[in-house]
Amino acid sequence: MDLAPGDDGAGPAAPRRKEHHRLPDVRPLDPLRSLKTKLGVLVVATVTFAVLITWIGLQNELGPTRTLPLAIFLSLVIVQLLARGMTSPLRDMTAAVQTMAAGDYSIRVRATSRDEVGQLAEAFNVMAADLDSSDRVRRELIANVSHELRTPVAALQAQLENMVDGVTEPTPSALELSLEQTERLTRLVTYLLDLSRVEAGASALVLSEFSVGDFLEESAQAMSMVDAAKGLSYVVDVTPPDLVLEADVERLRQVVTNLLQNAIRHSPHGGTVRLDAYPVDDDVVLEVSDEGPGIAPEDRGRIFERFASGSASTRPHAAPPSGMASGGTGIGLAIVRWAVDLHGGHVEVADTDRGATMRVTLPAQARPAPGVTTEADD
Structure with a gap:
């Protein structure tokens, strides 16, 4: 499983991480749908391989002092390769969480296995997409509300300053323009209060x-x-x-x-x-x-x-x-x-x-x- 930016292109660009040379993930057990089944297959495979090495050594007149260490070493290599592929999603999710903690929610993980770890990876991607969407909504809220507040406030301030400085007379039309900007601010505040009720789940x-x-x-x-x-x-x-x-x-x-x-x-x-x-x-x-x-x-x-x-x-x-x-x-x-x-x-x-x-x-x-x-x- 590899880390990859979100496919929708939304959110901040993922920071580049240093590439480290590592062994490729070997995942011949991905088609299996249960982690317990994978562990059972792994145990059986390593025991069978150790017995096979010992039997070959006996056939070639090699004593246990030579075949047993070799069988243990090669079994550990097989376990390491297969277990690495099985646990790779967990390591990638850990790295993704660290990236998301820095504010980048565009990271996704790819899962090829069908077991519980693969299901966890899919659930992680759904969670990351939801967080990415929520973060976009938050940024859009700040941008929209800032723009909507700034415009009527600036217009209202300019109109009132002109009246105070004597540049314009407080005529009915000038007061009407000020009232329009005030009403616009009132509508925005009402919208935000209604939105807070939505977030609070007010449903009576x-x-x-x-x-x-x-x-x-x-x-x-x-x-x-x-x-x-x-x-x-x-x-x-x-x-x-x-x-x-x-x-x-x-x-x-x-x-x-x-x-x-x-x-x-x-x-x-x-x-x-x-x-x-x-x-x-x-x-x-x-x-x-x-x-x-x-x-x-x-x-x-x-x-x-x-x-x-x-x-x-x-x-x-x-x-x-x-x-x-x-x-x-x-x-x-x-x-x-x-x-x-x-x-x-x-x-x-x-x-x-x-x-x-x-x-x-x-x-x-x-x-x-x-x-x-x-x-x-x-």
Whole structure:
């Protein structure tokens, strides 16, 4: 088994280690699936070889004083070669752990054996991949949050300094710009608090039955007041009008608010944001659609991952895809998936000819995910 960098190219480059000349690993026992079987074969092979050497010596009139030391020496050589191949994965994993302790999680080990040591090596590679992914997420979190905090803080500081220095008057428009930056900071802090709940495994739902139409109308009205600068139109279409849903209203408000903010961010000025709801079998489907540049097909499967970033749209002169870049942290859509998963539903990007449509499917009668505790809303 050899140490090798991760095949995905992620993570820091592995530091070069000094190469030492060593005996090659001899592994004829790799096909065996049990370490106990390998040890048994090793014992039988060495005993048989020692007896064979002794018998050959007797046939050639060599006494035990000559054949026994030779048999012991050659048996030890065989044991050393075979045992080296059997234990090589353990040595390589030890070296890999030392490398990972220095901050490089791209190291992987290769296993050719099928026994318990080979299974351990495979489990080690899975663990190393998880650590590598977690480390990337941590770095992306620091980079995204630092960028998102720095931009509104710098803008707010500049605006307030201009007002204090008398460069600009504290007019309603200037105060409105400061308020927008403050609201942006508030949204980011809210995202981070929600993410901390995800990490803490907060999974309780307060269930109640409510009108989907009234809920979406209230959500659209609230967002239209916050983001009035773009002059967007909001269309709410619920079929049938008396459609009801059993869910946690506050969690679902999280979902719709994040999807609306995503749609608003990528909608053109004067565009239309749609909120549709309709039943499908025993489920209720909620859709939030915008008229932005859309989401590239290769990005649709991963935009709900934390801090995901996608490629730019293939359309010429288009803004970044919905849910990606353009001031987004990649946290909001991860929270959407988390809240939807709690309800036992799923979220996806629907195929559309124009813009982007986020589709949330929830059971009409609450069927929370396993392990989620529920309580009725009094």
